[in-house]
Amino acid sequence: MTKPKEYQDIDFETRIVGFVCNWDAYSGVEMAGVNRKEYPTNVKLVKVMCLGRLHLGLILKAFELGADGVILLGCPPEDCHYESGTAMAKELFTQTKKVLNLLGIDQNRLALVEVPLGRGDLLAKQVSTFVRRVGRIGSSPLQSSVEAARLA
Amino acid sequence: MPEIGQIIAATRAYSCLDCGKCTVACPISRYDPDYSPRMVVYNATYGHEAELLRNDQLWSCLTCSRCEERCQSGVRYTELIKLLRTEAHGLGETGQCTHGGALQSLMHIMTAAHLNQNRLGWVDKSLKTATEAETLYFVGCQPYFDVLFSDIGVKTLGIARGAVKLLNHLGIVPALLPNERCCGHDLLWAGDTEHFVKLAEHNLKEISSAKAKQVVTTCPECYLTLKVEYPRYFGSLDFEVVHMSQLLAAKVADGELKFRRSAKKVTYHDPCRLGRFSGIYNEPRAIIDAIPGVELVEMPQSRTSALCCGTQAWMNCGTVNKQIQSERLREASATGADVLLTFCPKCQIHFRCAMHDNRLGEELEIEIEDVTSFATKALTG
Known part of the structure; x- marks a missing residue:
């Protein structure tokens, strides 16, 4: 299969999990579809009602299961449907980065991005940038053990 | 079911006299009348495998060993729970993660x-x-x-x-x-x-x-x-x-470790893995006693009867566990101690969590410290 021209440099083996807020960020996902803005298919999106609903356990689970990177797609703070969701997501982002650092997992494998309402172009761009970034870091140090567990 | 049979033999569950002392001693049973260590042993010995392994309660036991301490027949209850959980884990069962x-x-x-x-x-x-x-x-x-x-x-x-x-x-x-x-x-x-x-x-x-x-x-x-x-x-x-x-404690006994004065009234919480599991009751107290000026007041439930910090293995933590923690913190405050000392980081985490209760927080508030850090502060020189 040939890759689209703009994604020649993307490693499609990179496994990314994206948590998306149901409101602004997910409208970005829909608009990207409507406007045919392509982004790499490496990203498996999980829709949540608000990024404030996430917790460390969910992000760590993604890494435990072999994700090379996790991207949190949220909303600008002033647009949050639950007032404090974005602030909570930022706190969680900081905490998770600290845990990843302790574990020796590159902190750049985690990103938090704010997607304003309906910005499909921005979403596609941010996701592609993240996939490239993680691709450059390489596969997760946990992946060999995940494979071993799968084969056992 | 040969596995369960082996577990019963290995943990002496067959010696159970059905006396119920375990359930009387159990901190969970005190707040949750549906929970009964005696029933777990009963179900094990009578071959009620489904009741045993497919039961949420299997994961609630604090494995604090207070029941084992009281059992006159020598049933190794905590080991029984551990082995049953291993069996249940093999069937895809698990506790509720916290x-x-x-x-x-x-x-x-x-x-x-x-x-x-x-x-x-x-x-x-x-x-x-x-x-x-x-x-x-x-x-x-x-x-x-x-x-x-x-x-x-x-x-x-x-x-x-x-x-x-x-x-x-x-x-x-x-x-x-x-x-x-x-x-x-x-x-x-x-x-x-x-x-x-x-x-x-x-x-x-x-x-x-x-x-x-x-x-x-x-x-x-x-x-x-x-x-x-x-x-x-x-x-x-x-x-x-x-x-x-x-x-x-050994260094204190040899006179190699000396502390400076610290005028504090403290009480000591025995962690279950240190106390009932390892029999280490005197050593922490000897260290506390070696700090001049420190007065140790015991809680009514101490040493072999010590109450658990209320949670285990990062699972099945709910209202019952919070009630146990509140009971322990109230007990500590009632001694009039300034500081609740313990020797386990997890006891500390669980108590601090209980103290963060919105309604009871202030009532349960007490300074809590590990004996290690407490002793470090009293080091000479």
């Missing part, structure tokens, strides 16, 4: 072969440590706890710094492992022996590469797991496992 399963994921992640942790950031310049040494300090998961539980003011790394400072004071430069894993205690007690064995293998390799002859821990769970469980799976160890309380 903290969104973050700790379970952490433990699973640590089984990875190629991990390059940055877990020694807390070691400042004033502390003398080595990569290889006769004595090794096994830190435990404290660097992780402080990040995970920063919202409730958990600072267990003070224990780690205190431990190294105390060892340095005694002329010991301990080795620290840059890639130490979780000891696996909580996975083992949740029935997940597969991941437990992986963690243990990594740790044994790390410890042997540091050429340690003595491993000191400040966490009673690490102590019990390294000392008792590792040999069960890997045969006898070529190092000795010592809890900080034993090491310090």
Whole structure:
């Protein structure tokens, strides 16, 4: 299969999990579809009602299961449907980065991005940038053990 | 069901007299009338396998061993629970994870072969440590706890710094492992022996590469797991496992360790892994008594009768557990002590969590400290 021209440099083996807020960020996902803005298919999106609903356990689970990177797609703070969701997501982002650092997992494998309402172009761009970034870091140090567990 | 039969034989469950002393002693049964250790033993001996293994209550037991302490027939209740959980885990059963399963994921992640942790950031310049040494300090998961539980003011790394400072004071430069894993205690007690064995293998390799002859821990769970469980799976160890309380108490008895005055009234909470599981009751008290000016007042439920800190293995924590913690904190306050001392980072985490209760918070408030950090503050010179 040939890759689209703009994604020649993307490693499609990179496994990314994206948590998306149901409101602004997910409208970005829909608009990207409507406007045919392509982004790499490496990203498996999980829709949540608000990024404030996430917790460390969910992000760590993604890494435990072999994700090379996790991207949190949220909303600008002033647009949050639950007032404090974005602030909570930022706190969680900081905490998770600290845990990843302790574990020796590159902190750049985690990103938090704010997607304003309906910005499909921005979403596609941010996701592609993240996939490239993680691709450059390489596969997760946990992946060999995940494979071993799968084969056992 | 040969497995259950073997478990019953191994844990002497068949000796149960159905007297119910276990249920009377059980802290969970006190607040949850549906929970009964006696029923668990009954179901085991009468072959009610489904009732036993497909039951949420199997995961609620605190494994605090108070029932075992009271049992006159010598039923090894905590071992029974541990083995039944291993069976149930094999059937795909599990307890309800607390903290969104973050700790379970952490433990699973640590089984990875190629991990390059940055877990020694807390070691400042004033502390003398080595990569290889006769004595090794096994830190435990404290660097992780402080990040995970920063919202409730958990600072267990003070224990780690205190431990190294105390060892340095005694002329010991301990080795620290840059890639130490979780000891696996909580996975083992949740029935997940597969991941437990992986963690243990990594740790044994790390410890042997540091050429340690003595491993000191400040966490009673690490102590019990390294000392008792590792040999069960890997045969006898070529190092000795010592809890900080034993090491310090011996030095106090020899007159090598002296403290300066500290006018405080304290009470001491016996962690179950240190007390009932390891029989270490006197050592922590000897250290506290060695600090001049410190008055130790005992809680009514102490030593073999000590009440558990209320939660185990990062699972099944709810109102019942909070009630147990509240009872213990009220008991501590009632002694009139300024400080509640304990010797386990997890007891501290669980009590701090209970103190964060919106309604009862202030009522339960008491200063809580680990004996290690308390003793460090009273060091001379």
